[in-house]
Amino acid sequence: MTPQLSSVARTSIQRAGLSLIADKVVAGERLSMDEGVQLFHTPNLAAVGALANLVRERKHGDISWFNRNLHINATNVCEASCVFCSFARLEEGAPSAYTMSMEQAVGRIEALRDAFITEVHIVNGLHPGLPFSYYTDLLRAIKAARPDLHIKGFTAVEIHYYAHKYGMDYEGVIQALRQAGLDSMPGGGAEIFHERARKKLCPDKVDTQGWLEVHRTAHRLGMRTNCTMLFGSIERLEERVDHMVRLRELQDESLALQAQDPSRAAFQTFIPLKFHNENNRLARLSAPTGHDALRTIAVSRLMLDNIPHIKSYWVMLGQEIAQLSLSFGASDIDGTVREERIYHMAGAKTPQELTRSQLVTLIRAAGRIPVERDTLYNVVAEA
Numbered sequence: 001m002t003p004q005l006s007s008v009a010r011t012s013i014q015r016a017g018l019s020l021i022a023d024k025v026v027a028g029e030r031l032s033m034d035e036g037v038q039l040f041h042t043p044n045l046a047a048v049g050a051l052a053n054l055v056r057e058r059k060h061g062d063i064s065w066f067n068r069n070l071h072i073n074a075t076n077v078c079e080a081s082c083v084f085c086s087f088a089r090l091e092e093g094a095p096s097a098y099t100m101s102m103e104q105a106v107g108r109i110e111a112l113r114d115a116f117i118t119e120v121h122i123v124n125g126l127h128p129g130l131p132f133s134y135y136t137d138l139l140r141a142i143k144a145a146r147p148d149l150h151i152k153g154f155t156a157v158e159i160h161y162y163a164h165k166y167g168m169d170y171e172g173v174i175q176a177l178r179q180a181g182l183d184s185m186p187g188g189g190a191e192i193f194h195e196r197a198r199k200k201l202c203p204d205k206v207d208t209q210g211w212l213e214v215h216r217t218a219h220r221l222g223m224r225t226n227c228t229m230l231f232g233s234i235e236r237l238e239e240r241v242d243h244m245v246r247l248r249e250l251q252d253e254s255l256a257l258q259a260q261d262p263s264r265a266a267f268q269t270f271i272p273l274k275f276h277n278e279n280n281r282l283a284r285l286s287a288p289t290g291h292d293a294l295r296t297i298a299v300s301r302l303m304l305d306n307i308p309h310i311k312s313y314w315v316m317l318g319q320e321i322a323q324l325s326l327s328f329g330a331s332d333i334d335g336t337v338r339e340e341r342i343y344h345m346a347g348a349k350t351p352q353e354l355t356r357s358q359l360v361t362l363i364r365a366a367g368r369i370p371v372e373r374d375t376l377y378n379v380v381a382e383a
């Protein structure tokens with residue numbers, strides 16, 4: 001049965017002045033930039049959520065995806081100076097700075113030999129002193145230890161940094177990492193594309209054009225990627241919508257090329273990342289509210305009509321908001337996430353890990369059907 005808006009939701013949408021937008025959503029038409037901004041400004045969150053839920057149920061029914069994964073951040077030494085970052089240390093020897101040896105990194109994989117996981121997620125600081133072979137050796141060592149694991153790794157920020165530092169182009173970096181074992185790319189480092197906010201948040205890492213070009217290149221090479229947006233720091237609501245529209249445009253382009261050549265790829269998932277305000281230079285700001293998080297998830301579901309999945313990353317949002325988000329547009333809550341460091345160093349109070357059965361319980365309690373996936377959204381098991 002095609003999902004419909006309930007009569008209660010219709011009344012709420014009408015009272016919120018969203019009838020024209022609702023007509024477009026029901027007809028499957030694309031929303032404009034101005035309509036995205038209106039969705040952020042309307043006081044009625046429930047009305048926005050009902051529209052996002054309609055789209056979510058059309059795409060995925062009651063299914064809510066999760067996976068079993070491990071995070072490895074091989075080094076937190078980073079020469080960039082993003083003001084929201086609590087993870088990076090400027091140089092080796094600084095308090096809490098670390099760089100894993102191959103043995104340490106692979107030891108983390110080997111420690112899980114008897115645990116079922118399907119993915120390792122690798123993201124690192126921009127270390128000025130490591131050779132490029134550190135990263136290719138890392139990938140080869142992980143693949144040798146666990147050939148069954150899908151390696152999702154290296155943000156566009158890292159790819160851009162390696163290209164400049166080691167004298168390659170984006171294609172050369174991605175191909176070299178792929179030959180060493182990289183399977184897909186995460187979506188980090190997008191932050192906020194709008195130049196006003198980006199200049200303040202992260203003045204010395206890849207710019208917007210570079211971030212988009214890295215993903216364009218990965219898609220051309222047939223590598224699937226994710227995309228993100230950091231919300232709730234200094235950006236304006238209009239800048240959030242602008243960010244979504246720029247992702248939507250690149251996805252249009254990638255999907256059009258993929259239609260001509262199926263070996264190409266595109267974005268799989270959009271992940272709105274909530275700003276955390278501890279241990280960084282934006283500690284004076286309040287952290288975004290649960291209300292803001294739910295609205296951002298809902299608006300992203302409505303604006304990003306060509307990206308299959310919206311993920312609510314429970315590590316950042318908390319389990320309660322992640323659960324609610326499954327009725328506000330999200331269809332994925334990420335995974336067991338063993339050994340997450342980046343957001344816990346920024347004050348995330350969530351556990352270091354959730355078990356499979358905790359994720360299943362969380363999704364079921366939200367009235368959804370949990371389905372375990374691999375990184376590429378193949379079904380591993382219905383729970």
Ligand code: SF4
Pocket residue numbers: 078079080081082085086087088124125126157202205
């Ligand atoms: S966000 Fe990434 S690039 Fe920026 S300082 Fe932190 S680790 Fe470095």
